Ligand code: ARG
């Protein structure tokens with residue numbers, strides 16, 4: 102699918118006190134998603150020439166939709182999707198065929214965020230982001246610049262980690278991301294070579310710190326956009 106794609110974002114906030122997740126935090130996250138999915142990250146100029154040919158403008162626009170808030174004293178939701186159900190103290194998903202649902206809550210366990218791949222149950226469709234890692238925050242430290250959502254929305258749009266979750270012999274099903282051995286962290290120096298090729302450590306689907314990830318590739322663009330064709334799992338966003 103090559104046409105315009107607009108994704109309304111429903112933000113489900115489960116917070117310890119009303120308004121703890123600020124409006125500015127919400128707006129910064131929407132702005133960051135728009136930067137990253139339109140190749141407007143301010144660090145694109147740092148992309149090495151070896152990878153410049155692969156850089157993609159995904160051309161997806163995210164718009165701020167409903168913000169739904171709930172106060173809760175739960176400080177460690179974990180990753181079992183409880184935050185997605187009112188019956189379990191969370192907030193039910195809103196029309197997942199036509200909205201990206203983001204749940205913002207205290208996940209705990211040092212987990213920044215997690216996502217559901219396309220094709221799963223609609224009641225749990227969307228991404229979960231830890232409160233400190235949602236938008237621009239001081240509390241998030243090196244993960245306080247909103248790139249957890251970019252990474253998780255990548256998964257929600259069917260992207261795998263660039264190392265394929267399995268050493269040099271596993272694939273992410275994307276031809277123009279070089280084979281890699283394992284996640285990279287912090288801010289690796291260039292070139293970082295593994296599996297006889299230079300790792301694309303600056304890809305949003307690696308595990309580096311927020312300031313050191315700033316590109317998607319053409320192959321990743323194809324994989325994401327394939328979901329929006331008629332009959333595809335994300336077709337609702339282009340009707
Ligand atoms: N560990 C998480 C995952 O695999 C998110 C990693 C996000 N990285 C970041 N720099 N914010 O889904």
Ligand code: ZN
Nearest residue numbers: 252253256262
């Ligand atoms: Zn991931």
Ligand code: CA
Nearest residue numbers: 275276278279
């Ligand atoms: Ca690859």
